[in-house]
Each structure stands twice: as structure tokens, then as C-alpha cells.
Amino acid sequence: RDGENRAWPFMNPGTLLDAPYRPDAARAGYADLDVALVGVPMDLGVTNRNGSRFGPRAVRNIERVGPYEHVFKALPVHELRVADIGDVPLQSRFSLEQCHADIEACFMAIADAGVRHLAVGGDHSITLPILKALGRDRPLGMIHIDAHCDTSGEFEGAKFHHGGPFRRAVLDGVLDPERTVQIGIRGAAEWLWEFSYESGMRVIHAEEVDALGIPEVIRQAREVVGDGPVYVSFDIDSIDPAFAPGTGTPEVGGLTPREVLAMMRGFAGLDVIGGDVVEVAPQYDATSNTAHVAAQMALEILCLMARAPSMGQPSGG
């Protein structure tokens, strides 16, 4: 019986979703993987509380998430060839620009090998270089769950901060705004996000969710992203701080994990080709609940990838 043979949940160094640890995957050309789980311990893009550089390690330390997802009826870490390949080799703790270059190079290599990925940040600025690697051939659709639209412009001289990756991704042609939906938006920075509306993204605020209901949110999101390739970017601050206090820019009045779980399950069948979970700052996570929710959402995204129509097809990566 499987239960008997698994290592205890608190044994050995933890890995992302308890997947095998393969620090040598890059050298081996990622050849035998379907999905690479990758940490991106970088938080130089934040505007308030830092600390999400410790996010990947915190998610690895969660003892029990998966392997089974009973609504998907999936065992994605076992159905697919999945490994935790460690963290992106970053060359500078002092340069946001250098980190972005390193991230782009790493995800480009993974994609070039025909391998998909699920990344764990780090701050949300990491999604820009990731999208640049994944969307270079055609702009991607995106389901973006966040308290913030992250479509503001240059700020204090920085192009790559965590408040603006999706503006640049659109401008760089790697993200299709008309196939982008942003869910859970709230807080005081609405005036910085005109770009979302101007570029044609669909924005669903947290306070709209009650009136719409989750089934309608799911319906609208599916409608927006359609059948094409979709990236799922999950910012933990979309979740209310009661459930996920460990983050750098919390906003009162967020989504509940049950709501987001329902959404994730409602997205089954979309062509999800990659995703990330970002902004876990464990210094502010007195109970480790935040990392726990992040790990669960990583499992959900992996299930979506396992069930994606293009998974396993030649052009899958």
C-alpha cells in the first residue's frame, strides 16, 4: 500500500509538492521531465515588506499537500514526470535587473527542452522574465489571481518592480491582454492600473465576487482565456490576510481559499501550460498557513497542467 511506503511528512529535506529532488536536472537537459518545479527566491522587486526570498523554502517545508487531489481525481506528481529542480541560479543579491536576466535564461532553457514548469517565488516581478521565456513565440492568455493588477508603470526609476510585470509583458508582446483575466483585485492602488482596462484585460474585484458568485466568475474567466494556451499566476495576496498573512502587501477583504479552490477546479480543461505561486513571505506567517495555502494552490495548478489538452503533445512545451 502506498501509504505505508511513503516517507513521513516531516522526514528529509522538504521539496516542492514532495516531488523528487533533482538539483542536477539542468545539467541533464531536463530530458526526462514533463514539469519542472522551480524556486525563485528573489524579492528585490517589492515596494513594502520584503522577505519572499524565503518563499520557496517555506513552501518546501509544508509537510502534507497532495499527492492526491480528490476533486480532480488526480495524482499529478505521479501521473507526470515531475521533479523539484531546485532554485534558479541567481547571480546577484543586489541587482533586480541581473536577477531578471538569470530568471529569463533559466526558464528559456527549460522551455527549450520542451519541459513545462511551475514556479514558486519570490515576488511577483519574477513573472515578467518567465512570461518572456514562455511567450516569445506567441502571446499567452493568463488567469491572474491577485489583490493587485500589477500593471503600473515605471516606479522610482525601476522598470521591473513587482507592481508592473503585466504591463511590460503586454508591451513586450508575450501576454495577450484580451485573453487575460484578473481576479481578486482590491486595495488603494486602483488609479495605477488604468493599463489593465485600456489594454482590454477583464478585472474582477474581490468585492464583486459576492454578487457574481463563484460559478459566474469561473464562466467569465473561461470565456476570456478561451481555448489557447493559458498561464496561471497566483499571488498569495489575493487571499484574505486571515488565511494568508505571510505576504508583503496584504489587503483587507480578500478571497477565501475555498473560493480559489473552487475556481481552480472550475478551470479544469483549459490549456494551462505553466504557472506560478508568488509573494509568500514567511516572516509574517506565524502559523505557516500562508505557505500551506501556496502549496495547495501549486498542486491545483499542477492538476490543471496535468489535465491540459496539450499536455504530452509534441508542442506541449
Next chain:
Amino acid sequence: RDGENRAWPFMNPGTLLDAPYRPDAARAGYADLDVALVGVPMDLGVTNRNGSRFGPRAVRNIERVGPYEHVFKALPVHELRVADIGDVPLQSRFSLEQCHADIEACFMAIADAGVRHLAVGGDHSITLPILKALGRDRPLGMIHIDAHCDTSGEFEGAKFHHGGPFRRAVLDGVLDPERTVQIGIRGAAEWLWEFSYESGMRVIHAEEVDALGIPEVIRQAREVVGDGPVYVSFDIDSIDPAFAPGTGTPEVGGLTPREVLAMMRGFAGLDVIGGDVVEVAPQYDATSNTAHVAAQMALEILCLMARAPSMGQPSGG
């Protein structure tokens, strides 16, 4: 006025539900009690984070729960003869089997005296010896609120771990699976719980609650357990970790305390003859919220017992 004469909430050693402390009750044959509140500080049955051996003390330290329950319009600690009789005298911190024998003996003695009980654990494995004491004459019905079905089989050589008490209780003939409902189920161990379905238990997953609505959950639960004697077993991990982080096997996406309060109140009139509150591990409870919810649910179960049709009848115990 009552308010004037009560001890301050933080005065003196705390007791379960602020009931009188009667450590000598066993020696007195429990003669003058309707309900014994009992701690069971034992956590040798856990599979992940331990610590619920400190659960009874944590629940005792909650300053303010009850005595009045305004929806039941009940003062159960005063309406009935209730006392905190201390903890089960356990003989070994190293043997799960010995502890189960001690627990069974203790609850057998209470039941033999015609006294009902409300237990505070400890891990969920304690409910097996309790049910063996209470259900020896006829199998009981059960309302089981939990993230887990706890109906798996032998595990790592252990028969009495906290993941399987209800399988054994059915096999031992002390629990009636067709009069058992399990509410709040979720997480990654679904494949271990076939026994719930095969034996005829009704399983309501956490994610089903939104669609059903609480009134329908109540209706189904009442339908399942019917008019016969019912045991209420409340595992704190049924509640979402945001509300109850202090537990050993937390699962994302749980019930809210408001939902469970509504259920408890909706169960009024059932013939609840005993119950327990388990799996409070205060080491993980940075705010003491978990013990607070546990204490509140203990009050609700005591209200159900106070309003049970058979309370006070000769065969009540």
C-alpha cells in the same frame, strides 16, 4: 446578579467550560453528575504534527465561553449537573495500546454510573475506546465533523492510530455506519477512506457545502442519524486553518466556525448522548483561537446534550 458573583475570567486554574473542578469524582462514583467533562491528553496516535496532548489544558485556559448560549437559550453547565472531572488517568506516555485501554476503562466507569460525558482530546484515536465504552449495548449513530473520514486501516503496524477509529468502531459493532454522517471532508487521503462509502456512511465534503447550503447539510445529517442515540465527534481540523491553525493535520479550504455553529444549532432535538472535541495542538495556535473555537463547540455539544430527548431519563446514560 450573576455577573457580579462570577469569578473573573482569568482567575484561578481554568476548567473545561468554567465548570466546577471535581478531581475526586471517580472516587465518588460520579454519583451526582449528569455530564462529566473529561480531558484526554494523549497524542500517540498522530501521523504528522504531535502536540494535542496539551489540548485539554489549552481548552481549559480559554477565559470566556458560555455559560449562556443565546440561540439555544440554554445555560447547560447550570441546567445540568456538570463538572470538569480532570483527565483520564493514563498509565503510559509510550504505549498507544495502553492508553486506549485506560481510556476505555475510564469511560466505561462513567457510563456504568449512568453519567454522560463530553471529552476533550487528545488526538482522534481516543474516540475509538470511547465509542467502545458507550456503544457496547447497541451501535450508536454519529455526527462526525472533520477534514478526514478517519476510516483507514492498519498503518505502519498500528491498529489504533488517529486515521482509522471509525473503521474499527464499525467493525467492533459500536458504531452504526448507516446512521453516521461525516461533514467537512477534504484533503489528499480520499483513497484511504473507501470504508466510509462501502459501509454506508454519508460523506459531505467541504467543497460540497457551498452548493448544498447549510440548511440542506443539516437536513441530510438529521435524516441520516434519525431519532436514535447520536454521538457528536468534532475534530477541530474540520475548521479552516485560518480559524483553527493549532492542529496536527491541517487541510486548506475548511469549514468556518459560523457554518459549524449553524449546524450545531440545527441539530437541536437530536438525541445527542455524548461527544468529543479533538485534535487541538496549542503549539501551532499562535493566537489561542483554535482552543477558543474548540471550547465554543464543546459548549454547543453540551447544549445538544441538555436538549436531548433522553436526557434525564432513567436510561439516559
Next chain:
Amino acid sequence: RDGENRAWPFMNPGTLLDAPYRPDAARAGYADLDVALVGVPMDLGVTNRNGSRFGPRAVRNIERVGPYEHVFKALPVHELRVADIGDVPLQSRFSLEQCHADIEACFMAIADAGVRHLAVGGDHSITLPILKALGRDRPLGMIHIDAHCDTSGEFEGAKFHHGGPFRRAVLDGVLDPERTVQIGIRGAAEWLWEFSYESGMRVIHAEEVDALGIPEVIRQAREVVGDGPVYVSFDIDSIDPAFAPGTGTPEVGGLTPREVLAMMRGFAGLDVIGGDVVEVAPQYDATSNTAHVAAQMALEILCLMARAPSMGQPSGG
């Protein structure tokens, strides 16, 4: 661009809602203010856990709330002349009565200057002297969001404890019970609050909110308070302890911040002439979430004041 010129969220001493700090405002006669933000660091009125004397400082330390409220489409700190004028000068850490006298004098002076206020406590007993200052000319209406009715009588020889301010406010003629609604009520002290019902207040319990729905709660509250001047008193313990653990008399089964945000926004257009946020005890707030919710609700109340029909009129104060 505004974003560029604002101080970083963690820079300099924090102030209420990041408003300018004007400790000299009293000496200047408050002449140039529309709304004074005032701390009241006093917790001698509590019956259980103390610590809300640290509430104002905790709320000041929240890094990011406002300035924009995107549902109100308001920038109240900028639309109005608003300043943090520091804390009420209190003369005794040992006398509840002396503190109440000091509070009344301070708010009387502010009101006499034709200036409105938003106070941050401190325990809920502070609202009595505040109402005495504001309601001396005519009794006020009130929207009171709390787990407790706070209408009990003298207790342990004290007239001014935090469990009874609204009984006395009615008896003193400064609060109109028939224009008072109390929302979120629950817990074990119902039997102490007969006065609410006898005097004609509308009481909406937490457990009633599910059945009513938030829109109906808003409708009833608007109906009760009508067009006259309304005070908004927000006790953080109205919110469930998962979202707001840092308080002295928490009660299981509370409102969610999303529910209260919806209410606040639904109260737009009422003639809100003042308000307070009370009972934040940061010692119990492991994540600072409680102070965060408190700060957000202070912003909402300030928006209500900014949108009040009488704001800016000669008799505004």
C-alpha cells in the same frame, strides 16, 4: 505622479491613515481642519484581556491603507483637511473616571471648533464621553458594529466599563435608541443586554446575517438611522477572531471583513458625522492583521464622513 512622491510606507513615524501629524492642533484651535484623527490609548474599562491602550500606536504602524478607496472613489485624507492630532491628553493611568472626563473635554473642544473627528481606541468605554461631547445638543443616531451590545448596567461598582456605554448614552440623552442599530452581536452575554431591546434599538446578531444577506442588513440599518446625524462605532471584535485576533473579548463566529466592507460602502450617503474604531489589543495580534482591519475600517468611516450630506456645512460639527 503621486506614487513617486509619497514617502515609503515604512518611513518615518506612522500616523493614523498616513495623515499629516499635527500634535499642536489643539493649541491652534483646530482652526484649519475638517476632521481630526485622534488616538485614545485607554483601556481601564475592560473586563477581560487588557492591552488596547496600545491600539492607537498599532493602527498608526500599519504601512499601507489608503489613501484611495476605490469603491467610494474617494481620497478622503486629501479631499478633506485631515490630520492626526495625536492622542487625547489623559491625566491618570489609574482612574477610569478621570480618563472619561479628559476624553469628554477633548472631544468637546474639537466639536466646539466645528471640527469632526474619527477616534481610535482604546476600549469601547471611550465612546460614552465622546457621545456626550457630540450629542449634547440632540441625541445622535448610531450604527454600532460589535460582537456585544454594550448596554449592560453598573458592574463591580463601575459605571463606565466597556460593557455599558450605550445604556448610559441613552440615559444621558445623547444617543437615540430608536435610531440605533447594533450589528454582529453574539456570545454569552445576551442576558445583560435587555436594555437594547427595551429602549428600542435594532439588534442584528451575527448568526442572522447569513439568512438576511448583507444587502438586507444594509437596508435595515439605513431604515433605522434615517436622514439625521449618525455616529459609526466600530468594535473590532465584531469581526471574527480569525481576521482580528488582537482584541480583549473575542467571540467565535463573527463577521468577515468583506461583509463589513460591503456594509460600510452600503452606508454611503448617510449623514455620518463622526466615528470610532475601538478594542484593538496588539498583544494578541501575532500578524498585525487586526490593526490592519482597524485601519481599513477607519478609512471607510472617513469616506462616509467625506460623503455625508452635512460635511462642509456651517453646522457640520
Next chain:
Amino acid sequence: RDGENRAWPFMNPGTLLDAPYRPDAARAGYADLDVALVGVPMDLGVTNRNGSRFGPRAVRNIERVGPYEHVFKALPVHELRVADIGDVPLQSRFSLEQCHADIEACFMAIADAGVRHLAVGGDHSITLPILKALGRDRPLGMIHIDAHCDTSGEFEGAKFHHGGPFRRAVLDGVLDPERTVQIGIRGAAEWLWEFSYESGMRVIHAEEVDALGIPEVIRQAREVVGDGPVYVSFDIDSIDPAFAPGTGTPEVGGLTPREVLAMMRGFAGLDVIGGDVVEVAPQYDATSNTAHVAAQMALEILCLMARAPSMGQPSGG
């Protein structure tokens, strides 16, 4: 074997030093006790952080202190007739004066019964009414271990705050300043404590301890208090905040527990007739270390009482 028969350290409600709980001792006239362990959950005398009203409960919850003290080679809870008699029945959570009257009455009754006591606070103001009860026949000598001299005068209209009990005790004739030594003194309030010097107390600052060495500190203390009856008052803030963070007025640069343990053991043979442990505020005690040190020091004082020359003599109380 004793070890086999003792209750587990985390079982049942905790009591002071794990002594039997005797809430009915007052009614029984304390007749069969040598030493009453008493909680005094009152903190209305504090000037900064409150919370020591929870001190007695925190000390009761420490799992393992004693019963054996291996340097004294004593088992004081078993050598003497000792019980935790619960907390002083206090009548008002709002009046410092009333609390002091209640405390004085309670300790007067204990002393009248010829019973000695060891008290656990609560703030340090409680020692004034205690000394008034114990010293009414003749002024006592005192070993006072504290960061503060606590000999300042009236403050903000209060006579009974925690910064001045020993001035009043001298003025009331119940404390002999020339037989009083104060050890561990530091912090910014030196200018408030002239009375210590003027009245003839011996003050040993924390920073003097390094140069003197513990043996010399012991020698001086013994010299000061001599052969007469001695009270030991231990304020937990004497200890450095690293070892005892859970207190209301911490001061950098304090004593270590090892230093104070050495002192306590060095005081063996003095005629210690009573004592207290005060200022434990568990809200600030993230690890429970503070309550642990407090419990240990209570054991040490009880050992001193057990070894006092007058213990067991007719005039012992």
C-alpha cells in the same frame, strides 16, 4: 517509585508548583496548611504594558518545576503542608484601591490563621497590602530583587501604583528600610528613588554585580537583613529581558536566572517568612520562559521558607 505515580506534567488543570488545589481553604480557616500559595491576578497599578493579571494562570501552566530542589536538597511542597488556594477574591476590575483592600484582607486572614504564604502576581503594587498584613506587628526586613526600587511617590493622583509600594510600606511602618536590600536595579528612573537612599535601604545596581561578584552580593544582603524575619519580593523584571521578556516594564542589562538562583541558594538559613513573585505578563512571553523562571523562583523562595529557622514554631506566621 514517585516518578511513576505523579500525574503527567501536562495533565489536569495546572496549579502553582503543582501543589494540591484547595479552593475551599479560606472557608476551612486554612487550618491544616503551613504555606498557602496564592494568586493575585491584578494589574491596575501598572504604568506601561499591562497584562500581569494573567500572571498567576501563566505560572500555573508551567509543566515542570520541582518538586525537588537539588541544591537545597528539599522537597518543600511535600515537606510542608502546602496548597494552591486559588486567587484572592477581588471585587472590582476597575478600582486599584478596592483591590488593595481585598488583598490586604485576604492576607490578613491567612496570617491570622498562623499560615504563611507565597504570592504570585499581578503587578508589584500588590506587595504593599501584603506587607501591611504581614508587618503590622513589627516592620519586616526584605530582600527585593527588581530592576526598579519601587520607592517613588504619588503619581498621576495614585498612591498605590506599582512604582511606589516600598516607600509607603516604610511610611506605614511595616517595612524596615535599614533591613532592606534592593538588587538588580537599573533603568531610567533612578531620580525617582531617592527615598531608597534617604531611608537607608541598600541598593545594588545590576551593573555593580559584575564587579562585586555574586558571593559578595549574597554576603551584603545577609548582612543587611540579619537574623530577623525577612520577606522576599521577586520582580521578574530584575531578570534580563532575554530570559524573561514577558513583563510590563522591561529594562536592558538585567540579571541572569543563574545569578538569581545562586543568590536564592545563598540566602538559605535566613528567616524568610513569606514572599512573592510579580510582574509576569504572558502576552509578551512568546516562549513561556518568563513564567518558567517565575515558577522556579517561587520554588526557591518556598525552599527558603522551608529552611527558615522559625518555620514550624508557634509564632511562625
Next chain:
Amino acid sequence: RDGENRAWPFMNPGTLLDAPYRPDAARAGYADLDVALVGVPMDLGVTNRNGSRFGPRAVRNIERVGPYEHVFKALPVHELRVADIGDVPLQSRFSLEQCHADIEACFMAIADAGVRHLAVGGDHSITLPILKALGRDRPLGMIHIDAHCDTSGEFEGAKFHHGGPFRRAVLDGVLDPERTVQIGIRGAAEWLWEFSYESGMRVIHAEEVDALGIPEVIRQAREVVGDGPVYVSFDIDSIDPAFAPGTGTPEVGGLTPREVLAMMRGFAGLDVIGGDVVEVAPQYDATSNTAHVAAQMALEILCLMARAPSMGQPSGG
């Protein structure tokens, strides 16, 4: 430059002393290792607070300890062939006896391969099966740093609890009591440890350290253990709880890390052939300081092993 090439301290899954992770070492016969770093996540032997099953993971998560030890002028992880080989494969979370058998088998295999080890617990009971593996050919000497002698007898029916491993090790002939020194002893269980004295161990209490001075403690310890093979067993509860709160049976008045560091460095040149660091329970370690001290002491023991006369000799293992 080395500093440039090392992974960031918070990157990738953490390993013991940042050594390479070699989960396959057992299958490879440990052939190419000098020292195996091994986790033993087992805490079924505790008598009070459990949780040290999470100790190995906590020590792995410490970001920065070593690689250089500037007093030893050693880089032991690089000088020797060292790897983190993961945790002992344990077969039952419910049987202390089974775990001991598994531990003994694992360390026997390592020793049989001629490889030395440094273990990280887990509770102190693990040292008995370890010593049985290492000392089977001749009894070992031991430097034992602990608050407790751990030489008591059978307890509650258990032979293998964490309070008695060194009695049994002597009785089993794998530990030489006359070459054993126990340092840091204190607390209330002295009467359980007669065996230490009767068997000829040297016991140095915590309170003796001040009078002796660290150089004399070192001299005595060296004298006791002499030139033969020495095992170093470091129980984190030897350290004062201020420095190491995260443990299950804390004792007031412990050693400081600076004292123990001085001892470790003073033991240089002894023939240290193995060691362990035990009793880290991270649930009680609010700051991670405890795991940090544990990791540092592991580094010190590894330095002692690197400098041991027999290291690298044929009979080294």
C-alpha cells in the same frame, strides 16, 4: 572566490551544515564518505513536550552556519568527505521499540562501512541505539552536555524513554561510565540519577560551572575521557532556555552558548569518533535560535571529528 560561488543561504532545500544531499548514500554503501550527517526525526521517547521529530528539518533550515570555524581554523565539510544522507528510514510512527531497532540497524550499517556519523535528533532516546551500534566492540567514552543525566530506569513500562539511555548503554556494555562526563546538569530529577554516581560518571552541575570556570571544566572533562574513543552527545536543553527555548524539557539556569563553544574548542585533540545533537523541538522556538545553536554545535562536533587523532586511520570507523 568561494564566497561568490556558494549558493545563497536561503536557496534550495536546506541540508545539515549545508553539506551535499545524498539520499542514495545507503544504497551506495556509504563508500566515499568520511562522515555521514543523519537526521533521526523520532520523538516517541519524550516525557513532556513532544515535537523534536521536526528537529532535523529545523536544523536543515538554518541559513548560515559554517563552513569555516575560525577558532579551529577548520572547514570540516570540505576537509572531509561529508554528506547529508537524509533521515534514518523509520518504519513506525507508533512504536518506540521499532524505531530503536531501525536506528540501530541504520547506524550499524554506517559503522560497518567504516564511516563515522553526526546525528541530529529527535529525542535523546536515539542515542542508545546509536551507542549500541558504535560501541559494540568496546565501550566508548562520552562527553555528555545536557540538563539531565538521562540515567534513570524503566518508566511507565518503557525501557527506551529519553530519560534513561545512558543507564542502559552502560548496562549493555557500550558506554564506559568511568570515561563519561556529564556537564550542565540541573533541574528537579536529581534523585532519579543515582546511577550516574554509582557507576562512576563525573557529573558537573550547571551551578558548579561559575565556581569552577570553563577552563577547569574542560580540564576535568579531558581527564575523564582520556585518549580513547569519545562520543559527544549534545542535548540542546543543556543551554539556558533564553538561548534555546525550542525543546521539550527546558530547565531554568542553563549554560550559555559561549560557554559550550569554549568547551567544544577546549576538547580539540580528543579522539571524537561521533556525536549527536538532540531535543530540538521547533514548535517552541519562536525565533529559530534553538535550531541555530544546534547547527553551530553540530559544526563544532564535526570540527572535533575532523581533528580527532584517529580520523582517516584504517580503524577510524
Next chain:
Amino acid sequence: RDGENRAWPFMNPGTLLDAPYRPDAARAGYADLDVALVGVPMDLGVTNRNGSRFGPRAVRNIERVGPYEHVFKALPVHELRVADIGDVPLQSRFSLEQCHADIEACFMAIADAGVRHLAVGGDHSITLPILKALGRDRPLGMIHIDAHCDTSGEFEGAKFHHGGPFRRAVLDGVLDPERTVQIGIRGAAEWLWEFSYESGMRVIHAEEVDALGIPEVIRQAREVVGDGPVYVSFDIDSIDPAFAPGTGTPEVGGLTPREVLAMMRGFAGLDVIGGDVVEVAPQYDATSNTAHVAAQMALEILCLMARAPSMGQPSGG
């Protein structure tokens, strides 16, 4: 009486050393100040845990430090004209280089006004631009209390990280290495600090302090810095993590606050013309003890400045 008139310790926004808040000081040319207290909330120079950007706010929130220092018999905030002038206006949260330019400009302006300063960081990299501002006319002497020498070279492409400010300060001619003493040094990076020895700094390791004794440490430090102008740079990680856990690169085995207090007082009479307190990261400071020690050390440095021979002389700045 002063005690009566001071604001309560928890009232109003906190300021550094409770000094008056003067955010407009820069605009006023600092004209009427002797010493400016300045926050520098910048942590882009760290190599491990970030978070010290919140250091200034944490130190401001300490309730009670000073105003009196009883060993110095000084009231420095009152003896001198001292104000908290807020934080350095920093222009980019993303560029370490830009921050350093802003810091240098700010301190240059203060110095140009003939005003001295005491800075609160922020990470230790801030001391380089500060020294460049203060030492431009002649290299300064320095008492540097730290776990680390901070004299390493360029790292990961960065010149201005927190591990190297004092190498660059020497190379830039603003720090005199032969008049520099570094106290408390330890940890694993010794091999990076050759520059300290080569340039002629005096390095006193933490482990040397026991043998030397504090008086000898003071004597050597005074000998090194002599009569010339001295800067005091206090890195909180010099202190042992038990006393100061809230920092980014903690090292086991540090100094105690009592030792550093004794040093500070032993430096009285040196010509201390400025100083800083750095590396307080409150995210890791579960008790606020770290910020408390930092505030106390800031008071000590201010006392040294108040007693410096050149204070008040024309060339004082």
C-alpha cells in the same frame, strides 16, 4: 515633577529616544540642533535575511528608554538640543547605489550645518555613505561593535553591500584603520576579513572577551582610538541572538547587553562625534527585545556624544 508631565510611554507616534519630532528640520537648515536623530530605512545591502528597512520604526516604537542614564548621570535628550528629524529621503526602493547617494547627501547637509547625528538603520551598508559625509576632512577613528568585521570586498558585482563598508571607508580615506577597533567578531566569514588585519585594525573576537575581561577590552579600545574624533558604529548582531534575535545575519555566541553597556560607559570621555545603530530586523524579533536593546544603545551613544570633549565647540560638527 517631570514624571507627571511626560506623555505616557505608549502615547502618540513614537520617536527615536522619545525626542521631539521635527520632520521639517532639513528645510530649517537644522539650525537649532546639536544632534539630529535620523532613521535610514534601507536594507538593499543585505546578504541573507532582509527586513531592517523596518528598523527605524521598530526602534521608535520602544516605549521606555531614557531619558535618564544613571551611570552617565546624563539626560542627553534634554541637555542637548536633540530631535528626531525623520528618515533620510530615499528615492529608490530598487537601487542600492541611489540609496547610498541619497544617504551621503543627507548626512553631508547635516554635517554642513554643524550638526552631529545619531543614525538608526537599516543595514550596515549605510555607514559607508555616512562616513564619507563625516570623514571627508580627515579620517575618523571608530569603535565598531559587531559580529562581523564588514571589511570584505566586492561581492556578486556589488561594491556597497553590508559586508564591506569599512574596507571602502578606509580606501576612500574617511576611516583611519589604525584608530579602528572591532569588538565582538565571530562566525564563519573570518577569511573574508583579511583587510582588517592588513590595514591595521584591532580585532577583538567575542570568544576573547572572557579571557580579556571587559575592563581590558575598554582599555584596549581607548588606546586604539585615542583622543581624536571617534565614530561609534553598533551592529545589533554583535549581541547574542538570545538578546537580539531580530537581525539578518545572527551569529551564535555573542556579547551580552550588560557587557556592551559596560563598554559604552567605559568609553566616556572619548571624543565621540557621531554614531549609528544598525541591522535591526523586527520581523525576527518576536518579543521586541532587539529593538529595545538597539534603543538603549542609541541612548548610550548619545550620552557619549553629550560627554565628548568637542561637543559644543565651534568645530564640533
